[in-house]
Amino acid sequence: MAGIETIDNPLITSLEQDMMGSFGNFPEEIYLISMGDGKYAANNATMPDGEKINGLACFPTPGDAKTYMDMLSGLSGTLQATSFPEAREIAKSKPILECLFLFMDGRIVEIHYVR
Numbered sequence: 001m002a003g004i005e006t007i008d009n010p011l012i013t014s015l016e017q018d019m020m021g022s023f024g025n026f027p028e029e030i031y032l033i034s035m036g037d038g039k040y041a042a043n044n045a046t047m048p049d050g051e052k053i054n055g056l057a058c059f060p061t062p063g064d065a066k067t068y069m070d071m072l073s074g075l076s077g078t079l080q081a082t083s084f085p086e087a088r089e090i091a092k093s094k095p096i097l098e099c100l101f102l103f104m105d106g107r108i109v110e111i112h113y114v115r
Contacts, residue, residue, distance in 0.1 A: 023084045023112070024110055024112060025102060025109065025110045026058065026060075026084050026100070026102050026110060026112060027060050027084070028083060028084055029081055029082070029083060029084075030058045030059060030060060030081075030082060030083075030084060030087055030102070031058070031059040031060070031061065031062055031064070031065045031079050031080065031081055031082070032056065032057070032058060032059075032079070032080045032082055032087060032090070033057060033059075033065055033068070033069065033075070033077040033078070033079060033080070034077050034078045034079075034080045035077045036077075036078075040056055040057070040077075040080075040090060041056075041057040041068070041075065041077060042054060042055060042056050042057055042094075042096075042097060043055055043057050043101055043108075045101065045108060053098045053099055053111075054096050054097050054098055054099075055091070055097060055098060055099040055100055055101040055111065056087060056090060056091040056094070056097050056099075056100050056101065057101055057103060058087055058100050058101060058102050058103065059102070059103050059104075060102065060104060062079055064103055064104050064105065064106075065079050065103075067103075067105060067106045068103050068106060071106050087100055088100060088112070088114055091114045092114045092115070097114070098113060098114065098115050099111050099112055099113045099114055099115075100112040100114065
C-alpha cells in the first residue's frame with residue numbers, strides 16, 4: 001500500500017448518516033481501481049492525531065482515479081464503477097481495511113469507517 005503522511009481536516013461520515021440515506025460526500029456511484037483477483041487499490045494514511053489507518057481508494061470520477069494512478073507511478077489497473085454500498089462491502093471483506101477513502105485531485109477529502 002502506498003502511504004500518505006497527513007490528512008488535512010478530513011470529513012468523516014458515520015453509519016448513522018448512511019442509514020438515513022446519505023453517504024456524506026461520497027457519490028452513490030464511485031470508481032475503484034481493480035487489480036484483478038478481487039484486489040483493489042488501497043492506501044494507508046496518518047490521521048492528525050497520529051493514528052494510522054488503511055482504506056479502500058475510492059474516486060468520484062475516472063479522472064480522479066487517473067490522477068491517483070499518475071501520482072503512484074507504476075500503479076495500473078482497471079477502473080470499476082460501483083455503488084457506495086458495494087464498495088463498503090468490499091472494504092468490510094478485507095480484514096486489513098478499516099475505511100473507504102474518497103480521493104479528489106489526489107487528496108483524501110472524506111473518510112467512511114467500516115470498522
